[in-house]
Amino acid sequence: MKKELMTPLTAKDIEALRIGDIVYLSGTLVTGRDDVLRRVLHEHMECPVDFSKAAIFHGGPIIRTNVDGTFECVAIGPTSSIRMENDQADFIKVTGLKIIIGKGGMGEKTAAGCKKYKCIHCVYPGGCAVKAADMVERVEGVEWPELGMPEALWIFRVRQFGPLIVSIDTQGNNLFTENLARYQSQKEKCEAPIIASVKEYQKI
């Protein structure tokens, strides 16, 4: 059975989830990335969206504006979450955010923030943008459109949006740092035979 989360989320809803779990999300999903975090945290602008009741999505959509002025989500996919690493924990603190969706992992600062303020980070497979758009039931609006299409706050109603792989849980476990450490530890062993085989390449 698909494990489904529904916004608004409480700490209780996400507490039992662990890294590696796969979930699906229904409810309100709002895009917010570099510029949104910068405005809220560094320019101290009031955030027009209540992120305690919505999921944040690190990504920018392709939106078509219909003749009647309504919006249609043509494609939506995640961007690398790591770019938000510096600000994400503070953003959780300030907004009461409970779930972050993005691509790739985030760092220790965000993991600490997730643990302290009870939030999770999940990855949606990058590049699967049409499939994702099909899970958007409606575009409910846009805030801060002056930031441009990829950076604006697009407000979506989504249904069973996923698969979402939990990559940071509320205990601060971090799937990607664990993986990265494992990859790094393999590196030397994998490089060594190749380095040995090219040793003679400069000889004539």
Added chain:
Amino acid sequence: MQKEEAEKKLQETMEKFMKLVSIRLPDDVLEKLKECRDKESSDMQKVIYDSYFENLDVAIKEQRPCCQDTGLLHFYLKAGSEFPYLGVVEEALRKATRNATRDIPLRQNTVNFFEERNTKDNTGERIPWIHWDIVPDDDHLEVCTYYAGGGCCLPGCAKVFTPFDGYGAIVKYVFDAVAGLGVNACPPLIVGVGLGTNVENAAVLSKIAYLRPLGTHHPNPKGAKMERDLCDGLNRLGIGAQGLPGKVAAMEVHIESSARHTATIAVGVNVACYAHRRGFITFDRDLKATIRGYRGAEL
């Protein structure tokens, strides 16, 4: 054909081609991706590959760009010196980019330095990026179209080593790029390695390397062996699709090289994500277009 007419024809054909490339992966990439899927065994990898293929299917069905990050447009040209419309190519590609952005639509990704505002039509200073190679005594124009997304541009790097560092430095540099930021660039990757004499020539070659059709090799047997060895080695790191644990980090590694200064070994690394939106189209002197690598597709 008058210049205006030629420009229009080129532009219109390119718009159609750019649409195809944004939606559908070329046959060689799709085949390779299926091979990669078959090598993976974990549930998590299966869920990810299922998402990849389901998404690629609906993209074709709904005629929408398969990835939301349609990037910035890069055009790598092989232009025959006798191709009669060299003078209109750049303008035609700019206009095609503008129209494709509006009509497909593509995401508006382009920002000029210092102005820092989105240009909203994916043209800007020197963008679309156009790279010219002139082919003597030929009257065709080959355009390689590439959508360069942000995530797969980030791991790109170039560095100049000394002969003392040797070929081993190349190996380490490639591993660092892939096992570092490459993990976030939507693996399985096509890894382009440029070997040259200074940073920009190595960097340009790394780009040309990953644009090469899959299944092609470096012309020197040692180069070809190094491509294979690097690919096998990277695939032992334990990295799978989306940078999560798995078996296939790289679909292929391609090396392109130029001669070097005796005192330098320059390396460029550029990675392309699994959504490798790269397409070749060739125009003859009457601007009749032939596309390759998309079975059954017509413009």
